[in-house]
Amino acid sequence: MSITLSSSLSVIRYSIIILSAFISMYIYPYDNYGKFTLVMLLFLSLTVLERSLHNLSAKRLILCVEVIFSAWLCTTYGHLMLFVSLSTLLSYAFLPAVSLLRLMAFGIHLVLLNLAFQHEQPLWIICTNLIFLLLSILLSLLRHATGDRKEIIHLYDELRKKHYELDETRKRLVEFNHQVEVAAQSSERQRIARQLHDDIGHRLIRVKMMMEAAIQIMPTDAPRGYDMMLQIRDQVSDSMDNMRNTVKRMHPITSLKDEYAIDRLLENIGRETGIHTSLTIEGTPFPLYPSIQIVLYKNAQEALTNALRHGQATSIEVLLDYQDNEIRMSVSNNGIVGEPPAQGKRQLGMGMSGMQERIQLVGGSVDIRWAYPFTVVTRLPVYKSSEII
Structure with a gap:
């Protein structure tokens, strides 16, 4: 049971006990109001003690005492003590017990109430049983609703955890893809660097040697020197095209x-x-x-x-x-x-x-x-x- 629900039920229970005690003092003529007040304070102390205990076995023991005590109050101090007895339902209906044990507690409590009002009119006994059964059913439904809510919150937390895990996995995958892309670009740059050295570098060396030869030939054999200059132009043109294509390939693709x-x-x-x-x-x-x-x-x-x-x-x-x-x-x-195109022809x-x-x-x-x-x-x-x- 959540802390908020437990606190709310405790406040409701204390309010029922205190109001029932004050109203009883004004309706019923008791011989000793001091004794009645002491008894009610004792019962209220038991409820506070039960709520402060953390040991489950001790809680169950105190609740058994409360059930018996509340049945005695019904026998001794009148009809309004029924509400004091019913307030005990607000505690043991939400204990983390086996369903069979909870049903046994409901049954024992109902038997004690019938024994407490056995000398009353049949209509009062019937109303008492109906009120007890309806309140028990409502509290059982509230317990199931609380359990479903806790399960939904748990599933939501698990789903949110999985979502965070998927988001982290996605981020790691994006980072890994980026690393692969960087590695691929680095490998491509190395390949292009080798190509520049092996291809374009050798072409430029050959062009330089041809130009030196052309300088030597031009004064004595102009036609041959002219042909050699045309070859140099073609070599430079090819080198420029190759360089242009290589530079284009060096631009990294960002995405x-x-x-x-x-x-x-x-x-x-x-x-x-x-x-x-x-x-x-x-x-x-x-x-x-x-x-x-x-x-x-x-x-x-x-x-x-x-x-x-x-x-x-x-x-x-x-x-x-x-x-x-x-x-x-x-x-x-x-x-x-x-x-x-006609079908079947083209x-x-x-x-x-x-x-x-x-x-x-x-x-x-x-x-x-x-x-x-x-x-x-x-x-x-x-x-x-x-x-x-």
Whole structure:
């Protein structure tokens, strides 16, 4: 039983005992009010002693004395002592005892009350039994409710503990992934450094030697020296291209989101080809799973390639629509619209087939609209983080 419930029941019990004693003094004419007051103070002292004890066996012993004492009070000091006797239920009904023992305590208490009021009218005895039984049932229900509440609190604490453990595991996993990424980048940088030394370094040494040879040849054999200078130019051009590609590869990818960013893809396509590109976002954006993000990027890349290669488009528009259960990406272009493939006569190209295969892996669908403007619509199911708990 929780401390708050125990304190509340104790206050209720003390209040019942004190009120019953004061009301009895005004209703019933006792021969010795001092003795009555002493007896009630003794009973109240037993209740305080029972509450202060921590030994379960001692508690049960004091409660047995209280039950017998309260039955004697009912016999000696009148009907209102029934409430004093019933107040004992508030204590032993919540003891951590076996159900059978608790039922035996209820039965003994009820028998003692019937013995105490055996000379009263039958209607009073019936009312006494009904009040006792109803109060016993209510206290039993309250005990079960308290136990269920404690179990719910325990389960909540366990769930919160598991949540913290999962959160710590997730943090460690993110940290481990970061370490793996850093290690991979370090290994890649070492490989690029070796490539710079073995390839570009040797090329530059060869160019230097060719330039020295050209300087010696030019005064005496100008045509041959000119041919050698052209070779040097080609060597330098190849070295510059190789250096440019190597430097591009040295830029670390900060995250999957940066590597597969559709806006960056459109920006690169527009800068390299000169066509107009635009990206429109509808709905409220939310984080996507890596598989969904990669499929969207690959499909957008394939749609852009087809628009440039086959449609000769000069303008491409991409629409990302974030919905509750899916994300929809529409890639439209103003290029040449071909005839839709007739079923059984013409198959989709490898690019479109690859798009369909990727989408099927994540449970999505693709829709090709052959009317102007030519549009490829990708629909993928999504799940927000609040739905996966």
